[in-house]
Amino acid sequence: MGCPDGPVRIACGGCADPRTRGRARWSVYHRPGVLRVPDDRLVETCPGGPDRPGLACPPFRRGTAGRARGDLPRDRPAASGRGVARAGNQRAGGARRDAAGKGNGREGGTSERDPPAAARGGRLARAGRAGTAPPSPGVVPRDRSWPSGDLRGTRGSAAGHLRWLGMTALALQAAGVEHAFGETVALRNVSLDVPRGTVAALLGPNGAGKSTLVDCFCTVLRPDAGHLEIGGVDLMRRPQQARRRIGVVFQEPTLDTRLSVRANLAVHCAAWGVPRAARQAAIAEALEVAGLAHRADAPAASLSTGMRRRLEIARALLHGPEVLILDEPTTGLDAASRLALWDHVTGLAARRDLTVLCTTHYTHEVEAADRVHVIAEGRIVAEGSPDELRARFGHGVLRLRPRDLAARRAVEAAHPDASWSDGMATIRPSPPDTVDALFHRWADAARDISIERASLESAVLALTEKGT
Ligand SMILES: Nc1ncnc2c1ncn2[C@@H]1O[C@H](COP(=O)(O)OP(=O)(O)OP(=O)(O)O)[C@@H](O)[C@H]1O
Ligand SMILES: [Mg+2]
Missing domain, CATH: 3.30.70 (Alpha-Beta Plaits)
Known part of the structure; x- marks a missing residue:
């Protein structure tokens, strides 16, 4: 695999170390000079060192990872197929670790086998914000077993990887969240976990508190009590950083219908700091994702409701978020369009390795979700897969x-x-x-x-x- 011009996934497919051969398989996204890790994570090379000595990529630079602002959306080969080989320096795969400084105490342990890693300060090197100190030694995750399988594709093994890496396997987390609008209590002790790479549905009747919870996750509302995290980032303490990880489609349409489809996307690129040089490609990809390339210069007002929703979803993904939050995206759509939109969302989630939280009050829509959280009167009253809920609470x-x-x-x-x-x-x-x-x-x-x-x-x- 060569080093591309654009962002690309570099996977370590195993290495020469007999302990790990064929088992380490990690992914990072990067482009020259910028290791693309969408969150402030430590980056670790495979303990056996680079498995592909000829890998032609720029050298890893400590402190460049996690530069989500200005970075391109993560490339998913299946979705866009970008990745043109380019000559450069050697580099191997890496993996992300918790930004909270949870090292696993293994730095420096591979200096003999992996001189480049040692030169960087050990097997583990922090790749969080620029200037962040290396992880403190001695903080060892409990699960030291080597994860097996591929980080992508198999959800169980992904969780194993992330646990081993000391990262949270949760993309979204709410614990004991409460919110009231004056006398109206909208959320009561809401706790909810959404594992990375899954599609979760928040299902409840009108007024159940779905939008209020979405607004809390989007930092539009500050809850009265409780704790919220996005990919391990505390929403209350680091709202800006958390916001960059999510793409949101609100319940009320937010397109500027007087602008063209393309201009709506361009405005979002500017607002989210997508680099000028990357905007054209990002917009072209978004048009493709929305299936609206042929309507790019038409005013958004001329689109059908379903097209507008698809455009809003594509727009929400322009800055390369890890999590997509959709608040009743099927409102106003007929039955066939609702199902088509869910197909669109679940397909996107699979191709782009996204975590999705989608609210709805249509029961039949949530069949596509991995997990359903049922909310009523501000409380989560049940959660489980559609089959589990049917078996536990359904009655014939x-x-x-x-x-x-x-x-x-x-x-x-x-x-x-x-x-x-x-x-x-x-x-x-x-x-x-x-x-x-x-x-x-x-x-x-x-x-x-x-x-x-x-x-x-x-x-x-x-x-x-x-x-x-
Ligand atoms: N800005 C607000 N001011 C006062 N009360 C509000 C406000 N927003 C929501 N509420 C109240 O909070 C409760 C939860 O509302 P929310 O909009 O979160 O429900 P929902 O599940 O999204 O409903 P829907 O399916 O109709 O969108 C409701 O009783 C609602 O009236
Ligand atoms: Mg709502």
Whole structure:
């Protein structure tokens, strides 16, 4: 792999060290002179040293990583395929570490095997903000086992890598967040974790507190209590740094409809400090992402609602955030467009290695999410994968048409809450009864009897009571 002109992923695919051969596989993004690490992280070379001695990249420079401002969006080879080889100096792969100074006490340990690493001050070198001191020795993460697998693609192994590196595996974290607007309590002790590289849905009815939580994550609102982190960065203490890690699409459209599609993107580039030289390429990529290259010079006002949402999403990604936060992006879209937009978002997340938090009040939309956090009246009332929620909180219903009048009276007496239509009762079992138990109980008394299995909608209705 050569050193490209643009940002590129450099992966260490294993090395000569017999302890680690074929197992270390880390990624960094960089361009000449700038090691592209989107957060202030330590950078570590593979303990066995550069696995590709001929790697033609500029030398690692301590203190240049984490320069998110002015950096190009991370290149994802699958998405853009950039990466033109260029001659230069040698360099190998690296990996990110916690900016909070959690070293693993291993610096200097490879000086014999890895002279370049030793020359930089050891196997670990801090690549946070310029001038940051090297990690203090002796702070050792508990899990010292060597991670296996590829950082990308397999979520389990990614978490292992990050744990080993001392980094948080969480892209978003809220703990005990509270917020009130005067007398109206919008968030009550909200805690929520979103692991890196996953798609999370925040599902709840109108007024549940979804936008308030999004506003807290975006630093638009300061919560009354609690703790919020984005990629390990404390939102309250370092809001600017946290903001650079997120791209946001707010519930209310924020496009300037009088400007062209391209101009809307250009304004965002300027606001986010995307370097002038990189803007044209970034805008072209965003137009591609939004599927709007053919409408680039049309006024945004001429776009359909779905196109505008896609444009807002592409715009939110211009500065290369790690996390995409979408507040009800499907509002105003018809059913087909809603599903298409979710496909678009999940596809983007996979191709760009993004973490996504998306709010919605449509139950069927969250099937695409890895994890669903159900919020009602300002509280997280349940969380899990769609299947887990269905299994835990969903309930089936029994439909039965009694065989005769005596059977109908018996059903009415046993299930006063049953709803009746056209001689057919719909019975929702109350715990500990299950729908299967009810089926067996009434099978002999019924002319027609059937079970409707648990749906996610029924689970959410049960959780939020007033429904979505
Ligand atoms: N600026 C505000 N001033 C006063 N109350 C507010 C404000 N913003 C939100 N609220 C109240 O906070 C509660 C949560 O509102 P929020 O907008 O977060 O809900 P939501 O889940 O996003 O609802 P929706 O699905 O309708 O967008 C509601 O009771 C709302 O009326
Ligand atoms: Mg809202």
